[in-house]
Amino acid sequence: MxxxxxxxxxxxxxxxxxxxxxxxxxxxxxxxxEFCPMDDSFETLMKIVFDRILRVARNIADIDGSEMVR
Known part of the structure; x- marks a missing residue:
């Protein structure tokens, strides 16, 4: 190791x-x-993951009564 x-x-x-x-x-x-180049399949995966995180963040903001995701 x-x-x-x-x-x-x-x-x-x-x-x-x-x-x-x-x-x-x-x-x-x-x-x-520059330091973290991604191949196409990984970049696609990252976009999917980011979209899911953003949806969760939107739900949390809604629960908090906030129009903005913080």
């Missing part, structure tokens, strides 16, 4: 060289597409 983490850290170091980013958690929104 340790060798997988060491490999992942090496990937991070190479990927983020000269960016000021040190790990995936620190990727800014404007850099997501």
């Amino acid at each position: 340790r060798k997988y983490f060491i490999s992942a850290i090496a990937l991070h170091e190479e990927r983020f060289r000269d960016t000021g980013i040190t790990c995936n958690a620190l990727i800014t929104l404007d850099k997501l597409q």
Whole structure:
């Protein structure tokens, strides 16, 4: 297991060289597409998941009596 983490850290170091980013958690929104390219099937899945999350958020806002989803 340790060798997988060491490999992942090496990937991070190479990927983020000269960016000021040190790990995936620190990727800014404007850099997501650059550092997290998606194939078509994954992008479709993400849109479906986002749609479902948004529907749940709409229900929660309705319960809260809010016109805006927050």
